[in-house]
Amino acid sequence: MTNSLDEFNDILSPDESLAQHTWLKLGGNAERFYTPTCRDQLLSLIRACVAAEVPVRVFGSGSNLLIRDGGVSGSVIRISDPLLSEIKVDGNAVTAGGGALLSHVVSESVRAGLAGLENLVGIPGTVGGAIVGNAGGRHADIGEFVRKVEVVTRDGEVVERTGDELTFAYRSSSITDLAVLSVTLQLRPDDSDDLTVRMKKIWIMKRSTQPLADQSAGCIFRNPRGLSAGALIEQCGLKDLAVGEARISDRHANFVVTGPGATSADVESLIDKVRIAVAEKFGVELELEIRKW
Numbered sequence: 232m233t234n235s236l237d238e239f240n241d242i243l244s245p246d247e248s249l250a251q252h253t254w255l256k257l258g259g260n261a262e263r264f265y266t267p268t269c270r271d272q273l274l275s276l277i278r279a280c281v282a283a284e285v286p287v288r289v290f291g292s293g294s295n296l297l298i299r300d301g302g303v304s305g306s307v308i309r310i311s312d313p314l315l316s317e318i319k320v321d322g323n324a325v326t327a328g329g330g331a332l333l334s335h336v337v338s339e340s341v342r343a344g345l346a347g348l349e350n351l352v353g354i355p356g357t358v359g360g361a362i363v364g365n366a367g368g369r370h371a372d373i374g375e376f377v378r379k380v381e382v383v384t385r386d387g388e389v390v391e392r393t394g395d396e397l398t399f400a401y402r403s404s405s406i407t408d409l410a411v412l413s414v415t416l417q418l419r420p421d422d423s424d425d426l427t428v429r430m431k432k433i434w435i436m437k438r439s440t441q442p443l444a445d446q447s448a449g450c451i452f453r454n455p456r457g458l459s460a461g462a463l464i465e466q467c468g469l470k471d472l473a474v475g476e477a478r479i480s481d482r483h484a485n486f487v488v489t490g491p492g493a494t495s496a497d498v499e500s501l502i503d504k505v506r507i508a509v510a511e512k513f514g515v516e517l518e519l520e521i522r523k524w
């Protein structure tokens with residue numbers, strides 16, 4: 232039996248400011264913001280939204296989102312630690328809930344002497360967010376370790392995706408389902424101390440090149456094939472370019488950093504300026520890596 236949406240009012244925050252939940256700290260409100268506390272409640276809520284034909288979006292930890300100033304209509308459901316945050320190690324496989332923080336999964340696997348995920352150190356956000364966007368960097372992407380993903384489809388059904396149903400490309404995946412519930416990653420055994428050293432080295436390198444003390448959403452643009460978006464922006468002389476309280480980081484030109492009072496319109500206008508300058512100078516159309524709601 233499908234529940235009515237009214238039965239979820241105790242986990243509903245109407246007209247919730249999403250700015251407080253996103254890493255850029257800006258943007259409008261969600262008409263209905265739900266914070267489920269367990270898997271069963273999450274599934275019943277999704278099914279109630281589907282039955283009521285209310286549009287649904289899933290929110291992880293907001294580290295890759297630019298929320299428009301006008302906000303978001305319909306339901307936004309938060310899947311983030313402590314919801315679905317279990318991490319289990321079984322042989323060379325690690326299974327993590329979609330709400331687990333990627334950083335926790337990285338450290339658990341390194342502690343267990345399993346190699347692969349140490350390459351993803353320093354990437355904020357949840358496992359669910361990492362899977363849909365195939366999060367990664369210079370040394371690896373999460374998709375290469377994925378063996379199985381458990382999802383909720385847009386009809387509210389729980390399904391396991393494996394094999395050909397799972398494809399990953401640069402910052403994208405074949406998963407277009409509504410929600411990632413859990414992921415099983417296949418890793419390789421290695422020495423835990425060696426992995427810790429490697430992880431620390433990658434982290435130090437990352438910290439020295441990225442503006443991690445500032446408010447940002449990571450890289451704004453995807454790297455065009457064979458090129459670095461940051462280098463193209465830098466070669467246009469745009470480091471430190473600002474619109475309102477949003478500016479191009481002087482540390483890494485593919486990061487937009489925001490200060491108090493920044494609006495989504497500031498960021499969008501800055502993005503447009505960068506795109507125009509790079510297209511004019513290099514004939515390259517930059518595509519967004521962040522997701523705009």
Ligand SMILES: Cc1cc2nc3c(=O)[nH]c(=O)nc-3n(C[C@H](O)[C@H](O)[C@H](O)COP(=O)(O)OP(=O)(O)OC[C@H]3O[C@@H](n4cnc5c(N)ncnc54)[C@H](O)[C@@H]3O)c2cc1C
Nearest residue numbers: 291292293294295329356357359360361366367410411449
């Ligand atoms: C300082 C900084 C550094 C970063 N460095 C990197 C980096 O090196 N490499 C990299 O790839 N990214 C990087 N990012 C971007 C970001 O961390 C990743 O994209 C991250 O995986 C997003 O996870 P999230 O939980 O915050 O997702 P959110 O921002 O909340 O959501 C992003 C998208 O994922 C979807 N989503 C989230 N959870 C689920 C779920 N359970 N089921 C289905 N869909 C879901 C949302 O609907 C949305 O479309 C960085 C960001 C910051 C702020």
